[in-house]
Amino acid sequence: MNEIKDIATPQRTKKILEKYGFTFKKSLGQNFLIDTNILRRIVESAKLMETSGVIEVGPGIGALTEQLAKKAEKVVAYEIDKRLIPILQETLSPYEHVKVINQDILKSNVKQMLDEEFKQDQDIAIVANLPYYVTTAILMKLLEEELPIRSIVVMIQKEVAERIAASPNSKDYGSLSIAAQFYAISETVFTVPRTVFVPQPNVDSAILRLTIRDKPPVSVTDKDFFFEVVRASFTQRRKTILNNLSQYFNSTLSKSEVEDILQSAKIEPKRRGESLSMEEFAILAETLYKRQNTL
Numbered sequence: 001m002n003e004i005k006d007i008a009t010p011q012r013t014k015k016i017l018e019k020y021g022f023t024f025k026k027s028l029g030q031n032f033l034i035d036t037n038i039l040r041r042i043v044e045s046a047k048l049m050e051t052s053g054v055i056e057v058g059p060g061i062g063a064l065t066e067q068l069a070k071k072a073e074k075v076v077a078y079e080i081d082k083r084l085i086p087i088l089q090e091t092l093s094p095y096e097h098v099k100v101i102n103q104d105i106l107k108s109n110v111k112q113m114l115d116e117e118f119k120q121d122q123d124i125a126i127v128a129n130l131p132y133y134v135t136t137a138i139l140m141k142l143l144e145e146e147l148p149i150r151s152i153v154v155m156i157q158k159e160v161a162e163r164i165a166a167s168p169n170s171k172d173y174g175s176l177s178i179a180a181q182f183y184a185i186s187e188t189v190f191t192v193p194r195t196v197f198v199p200q201p202n203v204d205s206a207i208l209r210l211t212i213r214d215k216p217p218v219s220v221t222d223k224d225f226f227f228e229v230v231r232a233s234f235t236q237r238r239k240t241i242l243n244n245l246s247q248y249f250n251s252t253l254s255k256s257e258v259e260d261i262l263q264s265a266k267i268e269p270k271r272r273g274e275s276l277s278m279e280e281f282a283i284l285a286e287t288l289y290k291r292q293n294t295l
């Protein structure tokens, strides 16, 4: 299929957009990639096999979809903007193993689609150049649904990638880092300048790879409560964990009770949330959970 001209060149993209009179919608995060090398590097980061299945979010005019189609057995792409559907029908016509679904990924039943479109136990990766305005919502949906997938490789705003992959005691570390790292091993693979998009966004981007874990690195009785404790601990980053938690739980626990709980979890009450590892948050959440449920 190498004789087919790549979609992701400035000339071909311009031609396609002009032919259909397409105008970008900023509200849908439409920044299309026009650099085939970057696309190839994204696809390489996903470590696809000939038998792999791929889910893409937001194919745009098909620039990334095409490169994925060259490597994978099947690609299913969700695109919210119905104006792009006839364009994709044309640009992706050489690739019969690509299916485009005109749906908002946030409202779609991905699990059911996986059952219907892919083989049981097939190697599945999610690969996307995500729209900036809903990056975290999309990533958290895909992680929280605990889909039977191997990895998620996404182009996102550089700052968000740094927050997701951050370690304790860094300024980027917060509840988003813990939420993502609970489900996956997170790494920033490479950064991308804004010049490889049309139109150019006003932020730089990075490729984030999330390798899904078989099971979470910590065991907690109630996952929602664990994440609640994590979020509460970061309510005001400059405050101590004691102050943040006693404010959050003030209807059920006094400040000295929270202090007592922190001490039995072996966490110095004067520490800040950003200094706690995921393991420490898990111990803290378990101690709090037991105390709350035996009152």
Ligand code: SAM
Binding pocket: 028, 029, 030, 031, 032, 033, 034, 057, 058, 059, 060, 061, 062, 063, 064, 065, 078, 079, 080, 081, 084, 103, 104, 105, 106, 128, 129, 130, 131, 132, 134
């Ligand atoms: N993949 C293309 C590329 O790399 O050139 C386009 C990427 S562009 C950053 C994001 C795409 O996601 C747009 O095509 C946009 O219409 C689509 N999109 C935005 N919100 C979406 C949603 N909630 N569900 C599915 N697609 C969405």
